[in-house]
Amino acid sequence: MRLVPAELVESRQILPGQWIQSFHAPALASGSRAGQFVHVRTGDYSGLLLRRPLSINTADPATGVITIHFRTVGRGTDWLTRLRPGETLDMLGPLGRPFEVDPRSRHLLLVAGGLGIAGVRMLIDEAIRDGRQVVVLFGAASARDVYPSSLLPDEVEYAVATDDGSLGHAGLVTELVADYEAWADQAFACGPKPMLAALATLAAGRRERLGVAKLGRKRGGGRRDPVGSPAARRKSFLQVALEQNMGCAVGACLGCVVMGVTGQPQRVCREGPVFAAEEIAWEAGW
Amino acid sequence: MKAKKRVVTSGASASASRTRRRPTVRRVTSAIVPARPVAKRERAASPAGGSTVESVVAQPPASVDLSVDLAPRRGGLRLANPILVASGTFGYGIEYGEVVDVERLGAICCKGTTLKPRIGNPPPRVTETPAGMLNSIGLQNPGIDAVLEKYAPLWQRWSVPVIVNVAGESIADYVEVVRRLDGVPGVAGVELNISCPNVGKGGLQFAIDAEAAGAVTAAVRRATGLPLLVKLSPNVADVRPIARAIEAAGADAISAINTLSGIAVARDRTRPLLGNVFGGLSGPAIKPVALRIVYEVSQVVDIPVVAIGGIVELGDVLDFLAVGAVAVQVGTAIFADPTLPVRLVDELAVECARRDLDSYRPLIGTALPRKPGPPSVKGVEYRP
Numbered sequence: 001m002r003l004v005p006a007e008l009v010e011s012r013q014i015l016p017g018q019w020i021q022s023f024h025a026p027a028l029a030s031g032s033r034a035g036q037f038v039h040v041r042t043g044d045y046s047g048l049l050l051r052r053p054l055s056i057n058t059a060d061p062a063t064g065v066i067t068i069h070f071r072t073v074g075r076g077t078d079w080l081t082r083l084r085p086g087e088t089l090d091m092l093g094p095l096g097r098p099f100e101v102d103p104r105s106r107h108l109l110l111v112a113g114g115l116g117i118a119g120v121r122m123l124i125d126e127a128i129r130d131g132r133q134v135v136v137l138f139g140a141a142s143a144r145d146v147y148p149s150s151l152l153p154d155e156v157e158y159a160v161a162t163d164d165g166s167l168g169h170a171g172l173v174t175e176l177v178a179d180y181e182a183w184a185d186q187a188f189a190c191g192p193k194p195m196l197a198a199l200a201t202l203a204a205g206r207r208e209r210l211g212v213a214k215l216g217r218k219r220g221g222g223r224r225d226p227v228g229s230p231a232a233r234r235k236s237f238l239q240v241a242l243e244q245n246m247g248c249a250v251g252a253c254l255g256c257v258v259m260g261v262t263g264q265p266q267r268v269c270r271e272g273p274v275f276a277a278e279e280i281a282w283e284a285g286w
Numbered sequence: 287m288k289a290k291k292r293v294v295t296s297g298a299s300a301s302a303s304r305t306r307r308r309p310t311v312r313r314v315t316s317a318i319v320p321a322r323p324v325a326k327r328e329r330a331a332s333p334a335g336g337s338t339v340e341s342v343v344a345q346p347p348a349s350v351d352l353s354v355d356l357a358p359r360r361g362g363l364r365l366a367n368p369i370l371v372a373s374g375t376f377g378y379g380i381e382y383g384e385v386v387d388v389e390r391l392g393a394i395c396c397k398g399t400t401l402k403p404r405i406g407n408p409p410p411r412v413t414e415t416p417a418g419m420l421n422s423i424g425l426q427n428p429g430i431d432a433v434l435e436k437y438a439p440l441w442q443r444w445s446v447p448v449i450v451n452v453a454g455e456s457i458a459d460y461v462e463v464v465r466r467l468d469g470v471p472g473v474a475g476v477e478l479n480i481s482c483p484n485v486g487k488g489g490l491q492f493a494i495d496a497e498a499a500g501a502v503t504a505a506v507r508r509a510t511g512l513p514l515l516v517k518l519s520p521n522v523a524d525v526r527p528i529a530r531a532i533e534a535a536g537a538d539a540i541s542a543i544n545t546l547s548g549i550a551v552a553r554d555r556t557r558p559l560l561g562n563v564f565g566g567l568s569g570p571a572i573k574p575v576a577l578r579i580v581y582e583v584s585q586v587v588d589i590p591v592v593a594i595g596g597i598v599e600l601g602d603v604l605d606f607l608a609v610g611a612v613a614v615q616v617g618t619a620i621f622a623d624p625t626l627p628v629r630l631v632d633e634l635a636v637e638c639a640r641r642d643l644d645s646y647r648p649l650i651g652t653a654l655p656r657k658p659g660p661p662s663v664k665g666v667e668y669r670p
Contacts, residue, residue, distance in 0.1 A: 003385050041623070049417065049570070049622055050419055051622060076414075245411070245412050246412065247419065247621050248377075248381070248621045250377075250385075250624075251377060252377030252397075253375060253412065253423070254397070254411070254423050256409070257406070257409055258409065265426060270381075
């Protein structure tokens with residue numbers, strides 16, 4: 001975690017209201033992993049006070065450039081779009097814990113709902129770099145919100161679902177999962193909470209549907225990795241990246257919690273934003 | 287799954303976005319746009335480039351005496367400087383450790399701590415508001431025993447005093463927590479949170495009634511010899527009788543103010559935004575209220591007043607000193623700029639040196655009236 005100046009290199013609107021901005025910030029580009037985020041300070045000319053937590057969309061250690069992908073939802077993100085190349089932002093990062101990919105996983109299933117693609121985008125790059133096969137399932141309201149495939153690496157298999165059927169599968173992106181759940185070794189998702197909850201339910205019932213034996217030690221028992229540890233998350237089929245309103249983003253203010261299965265609120269900024277699906281108490285409504 | 291199939295989004299939509307993009311860029315830079323956004327951008331760019339300010343005050347004069355005692359009656363809470371961090375915004379002191387040199391702070395007020403663990407309120411718990419934020423954490427904390435076990439050994443190693451913020455539902459709760467704090471190495475003082483607006487039971491009820499505030503303060507006073515601060519709520523009609531009662535009950539200092547009660551509405555306008563409906567407003571938006579209360583309180587009590595409320599720059603610190611505060615707590619602004627409190631220490635020293643002062647004490651109370659008089663009484667009638 002560091003406070004670093006980040007100079008805007010390029011800013012472009014990839015979809016209506018959605019922007020990708022590149023920043024020169026070598027410390028962030030080389031020190032971050034997929035799933036982590038930066039806390040970006042916007043200008044406080046009109047009383048904006050809080051930083052904006054944004055997923056690191058891509059990071060290129062060679063050029064020292066990271067990108068962020070956001071939708072203009074308010075004055076803070078609106079201010080970001082008016083930033084010009086050469087201007088500098090104050091970023092705190094990299095923050096949070098990354099996706100944990102099991103070294104043995106060959107096939108990764110990534111599920112993104114809308115802007116959730118920003119949460120898993122960097123994992124695509126990391127997986128392809130490590131020689132894994134990646135399928136990206138993308139869900140959006142209509143064709144105009146679909147993430148352009150030109151922004152994805154060629155190696156990726158990309159399937160789209162839209163609510164109105166204007167592109168790809170007509171329906172929810174979670175309905176595409178059935179085609180891939182047997183193929184996938186691990187799954188990673190980012191998007192709206194109902195989508196993640198549906199995926200968590202699918203993941204929980206996956207073993208019975210597929211008739212897969214529980215992998216691991218033959219006689220059971222033995223050492224169990226503590227819930228929430230990187231090792232435990234690596235063994236989990238589904239990891240989700242959550243979003244929540246944030247204050248400090250370093251774990252001090254306890255503003256960004258979700259309810260964990262242990263009954264203890266989990267900080268999205270510190271224990272997350274990536275969680276194993278079984279760590280979250282989805283039905284708690286938190 | 288042998289062949290890699292790619293479902294390509296229609297080329298039309300991709301090219302459409304490309305053509306749309308260009309005019310948008312041109313719109314921003316074109317001369318049609320009046321000078322206003324440009325001026326905005328320039329002004330906005332300056333806080334982001336805050337590092338330049340830092341380099342200007344890189345060498346604060348060592349000769350200026352910034353030390354302050356918040357418990358002068360017992361001489362027990364000597365701080366190296368009057369810039370503290372407010373409870374709830376700095377966790378237990380370690381969260382910001384990687385980006386802030388905590389040892390340079392005057393003191394740390396830790397997250398509000400209760401006797402039993404509390405899981406707090408359902409999310410969303412925070413939201414931004416004009417020049418401020420609403421929070422409704424609901425005093426989530428692991429309980430006093432867990433806090434002391436986990437953090438007290440660490441606090442003991444620090445040179446910066448740690449003031450434990452204590453909340454409770456009943457006087458017995460407060461007394462029990464404070465008893466467990468008494469004599470623990472690493473605990474420099476106690477700040478009573480009798481004014482949390484975000485919990486159902488307890489909290490606020492002690493802060494809105496002079497008798498109750500005095501009772502809880504006196505009970506805690508009997509239970510501990512630790513320096514005792516009591517944090518006032520702004521959610522009252524007249525704060526002065528409460529401050530007087532707290533002083534009479536034996537508090538060493540008063541901190542003011544806690545957050546103002548408020549709500550926000552969800553984006554779809556179908557319900558209040560916060561999970562707990564009600565939240566506490568903090569940030570620059572509440573500075574005038576905090577100034578008014580510090581102004582009123584410092585005229586009716588002799589114990590030190592620690593000001594809290596919307597401090598984002600040195601000017602705010604000087605304002606609060608001028609209305610009688612001897613020290614300040616920086617809160618919400620830390621979220622935007624974690625290095626702010628430490629920078630304020632340096633800037634205050636530079637400011638004193640610029641005015642040829644060897645201590646910051648002459649800055650205190652310069653805006654107070656000679657004698658407490660009608661202005662602070664007037665207006666009470668039409669305050670909520």
